[in-house]
Amino acid sequence: MYPLSVEQPYPREQWWVAAYSSEVGRELLARDILGEPVILYRTEAGKAVALAGICPHRAFPLSKGCLAGDAVQCAYHGFRFGADGECQHVPSQTSVPQNARLRAYPLIEQAGLIWLWTGTPDRADPSLVPDLHALGLGRDDWAVEQHPLATVAARYTLLIENLLDLSHVTFIHHRTIPAGEKVAGIPTQIIETETSLTVQRRGENLPLNPLLAIQFPGRTGPFHQHFDAEYFAPCLIRTGGAMYDAATGQLLGVQNYLHLLTPAAPSRLHYFVNTARSFGVDRPELGDMQVAMGARIQPEDIEAIEAIEQVLQSGASLPREISARVDTGALKVRHRLEMQIRAESQGRAG
Template structure:
């Protein structure tokens, strides 16, 4: 989660949701997915198309252009691209330049969402898409509601952490989610399947409340409820679960909340929520309550993880660091800032010159600024690398990374003891290390 693996902050051999199907029309629609600008639209036959979103001529945003039939005509200089992405026409010239095509992304529609494959096209396999019929949205016997799409200014792994650790429900959503105040104290059970990992909690004999009465108006008495957080991959987490009669153990129904996550940039994400249930499917009041609850819950989660993101961004560009605390079954982070004073830069003694001794000239590393020297000495302690090696390392790294990136890499490389986090550091921080480190989430 922190620091970023700067060369690959998210997995690309993956299906990601680009938009709700209802958002994609005959009007060009732009969105940033995994740091890449794309445009979405439908052909005259209704098929969804996703192309790279910048004109290769002058990087004009193509969502500000227009459709001519199924082709996209750039609104700046009139370059025209087919739905396949191929350049079709350039005004005032007949010869078409090579290498000016748009990228066309493999597309599939499932569960009311337009999914795109961001890796090599040859690896795109629709069998890897989540089974939206089993989860509810593509099952005609279930009732389904789509919530408003949201943009959150935080790295996508923070939302994954939020959804998998439902103990936060007892605090952030205690007054929003029925029986939410009970969740944190419930024991946790891990249920693993070939497709997912489910973090399950079971609430026993939960007292009736207005929400339960709305769901099951004919039922009177306490309910047992499972609070699931099922991880299908970095793109989808299911919460919700089954509800049972506490006395007889009879299953009353299942309600699923599908949290569909798509990274926008290393520090922001797109968030789609779909609710489905297999009971009270013709109850519009219940559907409205689900949507209204989403309008309350999403801003609460958004505020929490955006606040954490601001802290992490500060740690990445300053001298602080954080490490996971060893709390079994929990995900906690201890923040520590251990900046120490850089060694002072001393002048050659005046007596050396007066005694006729030669004063050595500065080494080639002296081209580094005082600020760079100070930071290099701060993050490269003498117990790990000597001063000369520190400065050589700093100067070589400065050619590849920003100043903040070098600081972050140096601090983490020296102080981090978590092998998963070390594996997520920029490869340039470890010139002798292979690039085969396992990425913490995804492939």
């Protein structure tokens, strides 16, 4: 499935963000994840739960049901399933049918995010969740903003490639990102580790722009600013980076934009964004500004990748794909993702 050369559209032995912590409570929350309906809720003790969202009795959507204590009750015939997925009660008989259970997904709740494991349960290793603390989440010395969830009518790989080639900022976001016109001309360098790939951009001696003037009052510039795109896994990409006073080399702060991607289906995705900064922690107006900017910037990215998705699904004859040097990072990530999916397929075959 374009742009990958493998049939399976996404890896399943993987943690994905299912929801913000604030979304999950004592009402059933429905969310499609990797093509499967899932319901999320909290037990009376406050623990988050994720179960398959279709009743095995007659395929009724459990999101239309309700909670009975910590159990989910189907609204069709009253079958009741515990937080572990096991069927507890069938109103029309005294016994429970054999194999009457729902899939219960392993969950991790960290830094205001609920992560769900879509693979084999005994492989759900918490250490495979990216190091959120290192990126600024869940820390008292950083400020974090959670942006509204967007569900996008496009395959998740299109958003991955959008984020890894930030030269689009100069064109798609020319009205919304201050100094964005400089980004396309900044040289890139690829830095690879076993767990990440970074397309590194180092803007040098950039003039003061309106955003930096607000974030760092009293500074007159110029600035050195990093415009990085760091891929950790298909679930998380970090953009942004450090900002320095060009005259002294003093680190002024780090601004990370954390893009959390979860496929809803082969051609639909859930898009969570957190911003995290190491400066101005006691200035909430900076957070308000980031959320307001995101409300203008994010729709521009969504419009672009949804337009590509429409072309891909139109049946039109596509031109042979060409790439530029700036696409090196995205092409390497394609290969990483294909290898991850192939390794899963080979493991199942074995």
